[in-house]
Amino acid sequence: MPNRELSDLSLSRKECPKCGATWINGQHRWATGIEGSERDLAGLVCNNLGDSTCINPKKGQEGGDTWEERFKYIGKLGDDADLKMD
Numbered sequence: 001m002p003n004r005e006l007s008d009l010s011l012s013r014k015e016c017p018k019c020g021a022t023w024i025n026g027q028h029r030w031a032t033g034i035e036g037s038e039r040d041l042a043g044l045v046c047n048n049l050g051d052s053t054c055i056n057p058k059k060g061q062e063g064g065d066t067w068e069e070r071f072k073y074i075g076k077l078g079d080d081a082d083l084k085m086d
Contacts (some may be wrong), residue, residue: 016055019045028056039064 014023022029028036041066046056
């Protein structure tokens, strides 16, 4: 049997026991599989609902997305749509 070179490819997966957020090879991923922002996750979830079991390294940091900002954005979209219909 010939010697084969083996790849050093590895896969690591961590899951937060509090909210179920996942990190694949150290990169946070949203449930959709899209690359996520740890700071946004903190602003949306961890800073409000996280506890000592939260594994997000950005927990407690400000500057990410928040529900308040998202609600403002959604409201602006609705206002813009109303203006276009008038």
